[in-house]
Amino acid sequence: MDAHNQIRELMNQCVELEASDLHVSAHLPAAYRIHGKIQRVGDIVYAPQQVQEMAESLMNDLHKSYFAEHMTLDMGFSTEKGFRFRVNVYREMGHCALAIRYLDGGLKTTKELGLPPQISYLTELKSGLVLVCGATGSGKSTTLTAILNDINETQDKHILTVEDPVEFVHANIKSIVHQRELYTDVPDFSSAVKAALREDPDVIMVGEMRDLDTMRTAITAAETGHLVFSTLHTNDAVGVVERLIGSFPGNEQSVARQRIAHALKAVIAQNLVPTIDGKGRAAVAEILMVTTAVANLIETSKSKQIYSVMESSTRQGMQTLDQALAKLVRQKRVGLEVARGMCRDATSFDRLVRGAG
Numbered sequence: 001m002d003a004h005n006q007i008r009e010l011m012n013q014c015v016e017l018e019a020s021d022l023h024v025s026a027h028l029p030a031a032y033r034i035h036g037k038i039q040r041v042g043d044i045v046y047a048p049q050q051v052q053e054m055a056e057s058l059m060n061d062l063h064k065s066y067f068a069e070h071m072t073l074d075m076g077f078s079t080e081k082g083f084r085f086r087v088n089v090y091r092e093m094g095h096c097a098l099a100i101r102y103l104d105g106g107l108k109t110t111k112e113l114g115l116p117p118q119i120s121y122l123t124e125l126k127s128g129l130v131l132v133c134g135a136t137g138s139g140k141s142t143t144l145t146a147i148l149n150d151i152n153e154t155q156d157k158h159i160l161t162v163e164d165p166v167e168f169v170h171a172n173i174k175s176i177v178h179q180r181e182l183y184t185d186v187p188d189f190s191s192a193v194k195a196a197l198r199e200d201p202d203v204i205m206v207g208e209m210r211d212l213d214t215m216r217t218a219i220t221a222a223e224t225g226h227l228v229f230s231t232l233h234t235n236d237a238v239g240v241v242e243r244l245i246g247s248f249p250g251n252e253q254s255v256a257r258q259r260i261a262h263a264l265k266a267v268i269a270q271n272l273v274p275t276i277d278g279k280g281r282a283a284v285a286e287i288l289m290v291t292t293a294v295a296n297l298i299e300t301s302k303s304k305q306i307y308s309v310m311e312s313s314t315r316q317g318m319q320t321l322d323q324a325l326a327k328l329v330r331q332k333r334v335g336l337e338v339a340r341g342m343c344r345d346a347t348s349f350d351r352l353v354r355g356a357g
Contacts (some may be wrong), residue, residue: 002053002057003050003053003054003056003057004057006050006054007024007054007055007057007058007098008079008080010022010024010030011077011079011083011085011100011102012079012081012083013030013032013041014032014085014100014102015081015083015102017032017034017041018034018035019032019033019034019102020033020034020036020101020102020137021033021099021100021101021102021137022085022098022099022100022102023038023097023098023099023100024046024051024054024097024098024100025046025051025092025095025097025098026046026047026048026051026093026095026096026097027045027046027047027048028040028045028046029041029042029043029044029045029046030042030044030046035274035278035279035280035281036272036274036281048095048096051095051096051097051098052095052096054098055067055089055096055098058075058077058087058089059073059075059089062183062184063075063183066183067089071090071091072088072089072090072091073087073088073089073090074086074087074088074164074165074182075087075089075165076165076166076167076181083102084102084103084167084168084169085100085101085102085103086100086101086103086165086167087099087100087101087165088100088101103167103168107145107146107149107168107170108142108146108149109146109149109150109153110123110143110146110147110150112146113142113143113146113283114282114283115143115146115283115285116285116287116317116319116324118287118289118317119143119147119268119285119287120150121317122147122265122266123147123150123151123154123155125227125265126225126227127222127224127225127226127227128222128227128228128263128264128265129218129219129222129228129230129260129263129264129265130147130227130228130229130230130265130266130267130268131209131229131230131231131232131240131244131264131266131267131268132144132229132230132231132267132268132270133231133232133233133234133235133236133237133239133240133267133268133269133270134231134233134234134235134269134270134271135233135235135271136233137272138270138271138272139270139271139272139283140231140270141167141168141207141231143268143270143283143285144205144229144231145167145168145170147229148161148170148177148203148205148229149170151175151203152170152171152172152173152174152175152177153173153174154174155174155175156174156175157174157175157176157202157203158175158176158178158199158200158201158202158203159175159176159177159178159201159202159203159204159205160178160180160196160199160201160203160204160205161177161178161179161180161204161205161206161207162180162182162186162189162192162193162196162204162205162206162207163179163180163181163182163205163207164181164182164183164189164207164208165181165182165184166179166180166181175203178199180192182207188214189206189207189208189209189210189211189214190211190213190214190216190217193206193214193217193218193221194217196221197220197221197224197226201226202226202227203226203227203228203229204218204221204226204227204228204229205228205229205230206218206228206229206230207230207231208230208231208232208233209230209231209232209244212247212248215244215247215248218230219259219260219263222263222264223259223262223263232244234269235269235271236269236286236321237267237268237269237286237287237288237306237310238288238303238304238306238307238310239269240267240269240288241260241264241267241298241303241306242303244256244260244264245257245260245298257298257299257301258299260298261290261295261296261298261299262295264290264295264298265289265290266287266288266289266290267287267288267290268285268286268287268288269285269286269287269288269321270283270284270285270286271283271284271321271342272284273325273328273334273338273339273342274334274335274338275333275334276332276333276334276335282328282333282334284321284324284325284328284334284342285319285324286310286319286320286321286324287310287317287318287319287324288306288310288318289313289316289317289318291309291313291316293309294306294309297309307320311323320344321342321343321344322343322344322345322348322349322352323352325339325342325343325349326339326349326352326353329353330353330355336353339353
């Protein structure tokens with residue numbers, strides 16, 4: 001079997017096994033992440049040349065040139081069966097390796113994903129900045145896609161996305177959706193967002209806030225009447241605020257605090273936790289809504305006090321990680337010990353599980 005068919009067969013098997021990820025490496029059989037755990041499948045051990053040929057069979061000439069220069073590459077790929085994947089090609093110990101994420105093509109709503117109902121409120125915002133954060137593989141892209149899908153199904157808007165790569169393809173339902181891919185349609189996030197401001201968008205989704213220029217442009221877009229969604233690699237909602245401000249040079253941070261305090265509308269810090277039946281993973285979301293009180297704490301450099309506000313502001317749609325985990329335990333969706341292993345304060349968490357918090 002040639003490399004072209006070999007990699008596609010592995011991708012199809014990824015779907016059949018209900019795996020979220022596929023890893024192809026030299027001197028190893030294919031490995032799949034199934035319900036959060038890595039499992040090697042089959043006894044075919046791939047030679048370095050085979051892995052390289054499989055990787056190259058997915059690339060166009062531009063991809064090959066970029067990979068040769070940077071030694072890492074992200075791209076989207078659809079098989080003949082219509083299954084879509086996000087592919088990362090990288091080098092390890094002098095050889096090619098592939099990390100492939102299966103993108104379940106069925107677009108889901110926030111409700112179908114089991115996300116907290118207050119997240120649907122964010123689709124009604126007219127302007128401002130909404131950030132979804134979490135580690136790699138925490139479901140950030142899936143949550144953002146669901147939010148955009150909710151808007152697309154219910155509102156007459158112009159939605160522009162800048163992604164690396166395009167993961168979920170949106171049809172035009174009530175909204176018009178234009179999706180642009182890095183290195184295929186646009187050179188970088190920052191210039192793409194600047195250009196978007198001249199393209200009459202209502203909603204802009206920036207795949208990732210990778211650099212200061214992108215952050216500046218996204219905040220400007222939020223300040224000028226656009227609803228902007230983006231992601232950051234930070235594990236908690238309060239940490240996002242400080243990470244964002246800390247990205248600015250020292251002499252700009254005072255002004256940045258004021259701008260962020262007024263532009264930021266919400267932060268969702270997300271993670272995935274194994275379900276009690278062992279058949280999947282549930283999203284656990286820490287949610288910060290930027291109320292007047294929270295905006296004032298951001299502006300006056302008192303971000304450490306935000307967590308206390310979150311604990312006591314469930315009526316405003318906020319919830320801490322421990323509150324979210326306790327809710328999943330009480331709903332019998334997640335096991336007690338698994339949740340306790342992820343919580344921030346075991347004593348507070350146990351009290352919340354008992355319903356005393």
